Amino acid sequence: MPISPSPHTSAPAGALDAPADGRRPRVTIARGATPWFVPTLATAALTTALTRRNGKWAMAAVPACALSAGMLWFFRDPEREIGAGRVISPADGVVQSIDAWPDGRTRVAIFMSPLNVHVNRAPLPGTVTSVEHIAGGYVPAFNKDSDRNERVVWHFDTEIGDIEMVQIAGAVARRIVPYMDAGTKVEQGERIGLIRFGSRVDTYLPAGVEVGVEVGQKTTAGVTRLDRD
Numbered sequence: 037m038p039i040s041p042s043p044h045t046s047a048p049a050g051a052l053d054a055p056a057d058g059r060r061p062r063v064t065i066a067r068g069a070t071p072w073f074v075p076t077l078a079t080a081a082l083t084t085a086l087t088r089r090n091g092k093w094a095m096a097a098v099p100a101c102a103l104s105a106g107m108l109w110f111f112r113d114p115e116r117e118i119g120a121g122r123v124i125s126p127a128d129g130v131v132q133s134i135d136a137w138p139d140g141r142t143r144v145a146i147f148m149s150p151l152n153v154h155v156n157r158a159p160l161p162g163t164v165t166s167v168e169h170i171a172g173g174y175v176p177a178f179n180k181d182s183d184r185n186e187r188v189v190w191h192f193d194t195e196i197g198d199i200e201m202v203q204i205a206g207a208v209a210r211r212i213v214p215y216m217d218a219g220t221k222v223e224q225g226e227r228i229g230l231i232r233f234g235s236r237v238d239t240y241l242p243a244g245v246e247v248g249v250e251v252g253q254k255t256t257a258g259v260t261r262l263d264r265d
Contacts, residue, residue: 064113067215067230076100113155118225121261123245126159126201126228127237128152131253140243141200144262146255148235156203156229157258158222159239162194166218188212188229192222200240203231225258 083097118124129148137143148154168189186205191198203212213230222228231237241247241263248264249255255262 064115067113067213067227112153113227114153116157116225116256116258119256119259119261121248121263122196123159123199123239123241123261123263124157124225125249125255125257125260125262126156126239127255128154128257129237129255131249131251131255132236134247134249134251137240141240142245142247143238143240144247144249145236145238148231148237153257154231154235155227155257156201156231156237158192158224158226158228159201159262160192160194160196160199161224162192162199162222164190164216164218164220164222164228165193165198166191167214167216169212169214186212188214190214190228196245197242199242202238202240203229204236204238205231 080097080100083093083100086093087097125146127146127148129146129152132145132147133143135143135145166189170187170189188203190201190203192201205212211232212235213232215227215229216222239262246264248261254260
């Protein structure tokens with residue numbers, strides 16, 4: 037599967053499945069992965085070269101190459117054919133909980149494991165009205181106390197009103213990388229940010245919007261519909 041650096045602007049949506057001409061869908065490396073990926077790849081390349089001079093370097097080259105392969109997997113950013121629906125999932129993962137909020141909204145929490153794609157996408161088309169970073173802890177994202185973790189709170193002005201989305205860092209995911217600022221217009225399914233390694237993403241559906249997923253259901257960012265007609 038070909039892998040290439042991701043551009044600094046959001047890539048256009050591509051095919052989720054193989055295109056009609058038989059080519060495999062393109063997969064890029066997520067923006068914001070460079071500080072992790074480049075040093076690991078450089079270490080793997082250096083130790084592999086040194087192994088040719090002295091076989092003892094293989095003890096370092098083998099784990100370095102394995103870690104590089106893991107980084108390629110962790111930070112993959114596949115193109116997607118955007119799904120239909122008013123509200124689509126911003127994250128790959130599993131629906132962890134669905135909670136009624138006192139103001140009438142419904143929170144859909146999606147847990148992302150280290151094996152999921154970590155690039156998050158806009159749940160609706162609209163305008164980013166605010167992007168707020170809030171400092172906090174780093175307890176595991178599946179823990180109920182993770183609501184107090186490091187997080188980035190997004191608000192979108194959409195055709196169904198204000199939509200709040202929260203990227204929450206977990207025990208391993210200690211950095212959230214937003215791709216855009218307040219005032220930016222976004223398309224549904226457009227890449228908006230990255231959470232490094234495992235984490236959680238919460239989407240707050242407005243009052244009157246019925247949830248179309250259930251706890252334990254797998255979701256795909258930009259594809260799975262969260263609401264129901």
